[in-house]
Amino acid sequence: MAFTLTNFRPIGFETAPAALHVGDDGRLAASAPAGAATVDCRGSYLSSGWCDLHVHVWHGGTDISVRAAEAGRGTGVTAMADAGSAGEATFHGLREYVIQPAAETVRAFLNIGSIGLVACNRVPELIDMRSIDVDRTLAAIERNRDVICGVKVRASGVIVGAWGITPAKIAKRVAEIAGLPLMVHVGEPPPLIEEVFDILTEGDIVTHCFNGKKAGSIADTEALWQHAIRLAGEGVRMDIGHGAASFDFGVARKALERGLKPWSISTDLHLHNIEGPVHDLATTVAKLLAVGLPLEECIPAITRRPRSVLGLATGIETGAKADFTLFDVVDAAIDATDAMGNHLRLDRMIEPRSTVIGASLQEAARRT
Template sequence: MDAQPILIRNVRPVGFRPGAAPDAATDILVGADGRIAQVGASLIPPPAARQVDGAGGFVSPGWTDLHAHVWHGGTDISIRPQLAGLQRGVTTIVDAGSAGEATFHGFREYIIEPAQERILAFLNIGSIGLVACNRVSELIDIRSIDIDRTLAVVEANRDLIVGIKCRASHVILGSWGITPVKVAVKVAKILKLPMMIHVGEPPPTYDEILELLRPGDVITHCFNGKAGGSIIEDEDLWDLVVKCADRGIRLDVGHGGASFSFKVAEVAIERGLLPFSISTDLHDHSLNGPVWDMATTMSKLLSVGMPFEAVVTASTTAPMSAVGLATDDLLAVGKKAELTVFDLVDSDLKVRDSQGALGTLTRMFEPRHAVMGSTLVRASRHMPKEGEAKVCTCGAHG
């Protein structure tokens, strides 16, 4: 079937100008070529156009999840991209280290290239990636890293690989300590790419890791509530985190099964420390609780005091900028369409964080449609089936 134009009616653009309040309601016409054709009031639909009634809701740049795991079949923890992607309002998924140099070719051929979503990747510094996740660590000892092959794989796949990932907690590294982080940072420097560092159960400590990072690098699980890894239990660490954020180190939520605390996020935001980006760390152990999807994660940040416009920016243009995607004039005529149509609705949904603490979401992000070029997909939140909800308490799965 030939591609058809898409007319989105009566939506309020938000997130196209970071921090700005939503604009007045408008129509957006996407041509059959997948590019923005017109923006304005009361547009006339061309013949055969598919029409979406936004009903006065919102349209933003496509939601971008900076941390998920979608190397389905190549790791024992990854989910299929469609469970985290367009059907959930997410147009770009950044896989955070599921593949290492030894497995990236399969990830590219079997997952990334067939997907409707844009999928990019941080390449795991460990050669095997998350093949057997925490049952077989990707960073047992120095034999787990092949610098030459890692450099070669990145150079051959620079269209998709946007950085290097290292999981830095003792359940991954054992007695190896900070050394893998130092090696990963060195490789990222050689490649002139950012790092994404998973922080969790020390050692190494959060402080040690921050001291190695550069502007543009990403700390994921920034609001984890783990003993020894929480930014609100140590004023020296708090001061260091604020200083690092001010100089351009990017704090990413990375909710996951074990790495987001309502209390830590609420205290941090109340004290003026907002995350740079909001991400899910969706995987097989977090999909059916406590994460569920991107919209629920965004709603959790809204519930602990993050302003609506800041939540949208942290879920769209901020993570896009972290992986080198253009963020300027995204509604300009001629730009490829990458949009999420959503509502903000009243709610009384009770959800849990990664430590099992209960919170109530009084306002919910509800995705309605995702547009990726000429592809239009009806979107919704992931609704659990009876008996699905679970909370990971082992601390080993992010």
């Protein structure tokens, strides 16, 4: 269906026309195609399609994953990256049953542990060296270059036990060989967070960057604050990855006061947090607004930056595939919690209205 979007407020673009024309082929046209319907956006914000850089959507292949649709268009998200639900032994299923049929663009970080998150935390994917097969992992990456956007390792004690930093070092080496970024989950030691920081280079991603776990947070010491700030300045990407246990209002507020801003805002959405405290990407963005990150800085963290990791454009030039999210920022009075059980009042809420993917315009789900 061809249509023209009018009466919107562009955000996150250097320049934008007063109207956007989408042809039957789903690409932006210079003028309204014949027979195009006019869609009045009623003053809503229009951004590039929201991208959640950390979700778990290998539904049926793990015991924690939601369906891609639950993390997707109904919540304003048009693109997402599954963050390590599948390892080399299970990735073919994630590709066939989730990535290929999804209405949204789905990419994936391949877990360095061969079994991925089949039985998350109950059967850790990194028990010992038998858990990793470097040759098979590299082969899986080569077979799936079009959809694998990086390598994922969960570098925390509940996963690696006494194995410490070694799995993260192996994952980093595999990522280097493959020419991909490493996404590393930080949390309870071992390894210590500074051990993880020491192996990271430009383009790598620290997810759960503002967690509040004792002995696993950048807030533990002044030296760790300085280390994190230095890494961010060197191009290591700090990702929120809210999750059920990995985002702390106080740490986030202190980080912003120190000038350490998240490179990307993501949810770590899965079955154990979709009903709270995470809910969706819009709620996560509203929490960052509440602790002091301006809207104009939130939007690149859910559009341009994470989309670049997935290899997706954000342009609005003629011929580009249409990929947008329409949303409002509304007054609210919501008692929100972080992953540590702390409370914070949200005075503003982000409410997605519609998404555009190609020639498909779809309303988002309304909040109840």
